Amino acid sequence: MSVIVLVEHTEGVIKKKSFEAVRYAADIAQKKGTTVSAVVLGTISDSEMEALGQYGAQKVLHVANERLNELNARAYTWALFTAVEKEDSKIIITLHDINGRAIAPRLAARLKAGLVAGALSYPDLDKGFVVKKTVFSGKAFAYINITSDIKIITLMPNTFALNKTEGKASVEKLDVAFTDKDFGVKVKEVNKIKGEVPLADAQLIVSGGRGMKGPENWGLIEDLAKKLGAATACSRPVADAHWRPHHEHVGQTGGTVRPDLYIAVGISGAIQHLAGVNGSKTIVVINKDPEAPFFKAANYGVVGDALEVLPRLTHAVEKF
Numbered sequence: 347m348s349v350i351v352l353v354e355h356t357e358g359v360i361k362k363k364s365f366e367a368v369r370y371a372a373d374i375a376q377k378k379g380t381t382v383s384a385v386v387l388g389t390i391s392d393s394e395m396e397a398l399g400q401y402g403a404q405k406v407l408h409v410a411n412e413r414l415n416e417l418n419a420r421a422y423t424w425a426l427f428t429a430v431e432k433e434d435s436k437i438i439i440t441l442h443d444i445n446g447r448a449i450a451p452r453l454a455a456r457l458k459a460g461l462v463a464g465a466l467s468y469p470d471l472d473k474g475f476v477v478k479k480t481v482f483s484g485k486a487f488a489y490i491n492i493t494s495d496i497k498i499i500t501l502m503p504n505t506f507a508l509n510k511t512e513g514k515a516s517v518e519k520l521d522v523a524f525t526d527k528d529f530g531v532k533v534k535e536v537n538k539i540k541g542e543v544p545l546a547d548a549q550l551i552v553s554g555g556r557g558m559k560g561p562e563n564w565g566l567i568e569d570l571a572k573k574l575g576a577a578t579a580c581s582r583p584v585a586d587a588h589w590r591p592h593h594e595h596v597g598q599t600g601g602t603v604r605p606d607l608y609i610a611v612g613i614s615g616a617i618q619h620l621a622g623v624n625g626s627k628t629i630v631v632i633n634k635d636p637e638a639p640f641f642k643a644a645n646y647g648v649v650g651d652a653l654e655v656l657p658r659l660t661h662a663v664e665k666f
């Protein structure tokens with residue numbers, strides 16, 4: 347009856363946001379008087395998995411199949427389903443990211459389980475199993491009671507503090523009988539996106555919009571990002587115009603980010619853009635129009651020409 351949590355890693359290094367999911371699962375497990383079993387897929391060392399004990403996992407179920415090193419929604423679902431059956435789990439947690447969003451609905455259908463996607467709170471057990479999430483592109487909150495026997499939550503990353511303690515999880519191999527059919531597709535080649543900080547995991551982001559005027563000015567965004575150790579992002583029109591690659595586009599139709607700091611440069615702050623970034627802890631807006639809607643969502647604002655403000659900001663960071 348343990349709480350199951352799916353843990354993600356990149357080439358054998360567990361993602362920080364997965365530690366958060368494990369701690370979240372552990373806090374729920376404690377309230378329910380049970381334990382946490384983390385499910386880890388693909389090639390990874392035992393010592394890396396044992397460290398999950400520091401975030402509250404008692405046990406790791408490791409499916410050591412190298413075909414699971416890349417996301418495959420069908421195979422991941424099947425592996426997670428096998429773990430749930432083995433543990434007779436009633437609560438399953440994944441992250442609300444590209445993996446979790448692909449797997450959780452499939453698993454919910456297979457287990458006939460209720461699902462809250464993009465949870466922002468712990469379940470309120472006094473009211474049943476009520477979980478908070480945003481709706482209408484972040485304009486409102488919904489409180490959803492999961493009434494099914496099995497409950498699935500995808501947790502919005504960067505929502506809770508990482509609380510690290512002493513501990514070492516035990517690692518158990520979990521055999522899952524895969525056939526080619528369980529994978530559905532064969533990955534022939536993986537082209538890794540070049541960039542120092544992956545956007546989805548970034549704690550600091552410098553993002554540019556149409557106010558940057560053209561791709562020739564993007565060096566100013568990159569200079570600041572480099573000095574801060576930040577990832578770069580952009581608004582949709584910027585990606586549509588091929589000033590920047592599409593994987594950098596954030597918003598309703600792009601990626602969702604929840605960094606500690608989001609610096610928006612020359613971006614108007616349309617609701618579709620805010621939908622992807624309004625979970626950021628601190629927002630700084632640089633815009634020459636004092637009436638730009640983004641200022642309403644900002645913690646700090648600079649009214650000025652981005653092409654003049656950015657070099658000065660980068661210089662100030664250098665001196666810091």
Ligand code: FAD
Nearest residue numbers: 555556557581582597598599612613614618619634635652
């Ligand atoms: P603009 O709206 O052109 O704004 C440019 C801003 O730069 C202005 O505020 C201006 O004052 C400022 N500026 C100009 N010059 C300077 C300067 N020299 N220095 C400083 N500031 C300057 N958009 C997204 O970003 N992500 C999405 O996922 C997304 N999904 C969408 C989905 C749908 C269904 C629809 C209809 C739209 C979507 N959009 C999305 C588009 C969105 O509505 C906006 O059009 C878009 O976000 C605007 O991009 P922008 O702010 O870069 O450009």
